[in-house]
Amino acid sequence: MLADLDAHATLLRRWVAVTVAVILLVGLPWGLAAVGVLPGNLEAFFSVVNGGVGMLTGPGILAAIALACRGIQERIDAGSYRPSVPVRAVTALGRRSMSGYIMQSFLFLVLTQPFTLGWGIGSGVLTQMGIAFLVWLITLVLAYVGDLAGWPGPFEWLHRRLAYGRGGL
Structure with missing residues (x-):
């Protein structure tokens, strides 16, 4: 459809x-x-x-x-559309969604938990949204840099390697 x-x-x-x-x-x-x-x-x-x-x-x-x-x-x-940098960056993160998800989870663990940096604890929604936006922005930039370099997401690469072996990549 x-x-x-x-x-x-x-x-x-x-x-x-x-x-x-x-x-x-x-x-x-x-x-x-x-x-x-x-x-x-x-x-x-x-x-x-x-x-x-x-x-x-x-x-x-x-x-x-x-x-x-x-x-x-x-x-x-x-063939008449050339995506802008923001569109390419979001597309790059979508192509690396598994790696982006795992990276975001790790960053939230490091940044927000009481046993790590504890950012945002006891703060309002605006601060918490700012932290969430920062985490998303970090993964967006890393995905875009990976896209420019022609690198797959590390977890996408690992998943394909485990599923298909060396010849399936």
């Missing part, structure tokens, strides 16, 4: 509509009940409803991204 958006655009739009409906009819009231804008006893109800229909938002989110990126994908297919 995602390889031929033109042929499946109507179905993808329907998935987006389902997602918007679930967000507005379940997620929004659930959040409003959780913060006290709506009666608190509704929170449990919307939590249960979300457990039943919340998974319907996944395909719709993916469909919305695909439809939003349609023009870029058409230019890529036509």
Whole structure:
């Protein structure tokens, strides 16, 4: 479906509509009940409803991204799109997602835990978001440098090596 958006655009739009409906009819009231804008006893109800229909938002989110990126994908297919540095950096991290995930986990362990540096302990959400952004930015830059050098992510390389042996790389 995602390889031929033109042929499946109507179905993808329907998935987006389902997602918007679930967000507005379940997620929004659930959040409003959780913060006290709506009666608190509704929170449990919307939590249960979300457990039943919340998974319907996944395909719709993916469909919305695909439809939003349609023009870029058409230019890529036509060979007339040269990605900017930020796009290349995010793409590089996506190609090295396993290594990025493990690096982020390690950095969070080193930076935020009480038995290591303990950054952000007892601080507000802004500081914690800043630390999270810093960790993400570090992995983004490392992935981009690896992309420029033509290196695979180390854990992607190891995974392929273990799965396929020397000849499968």
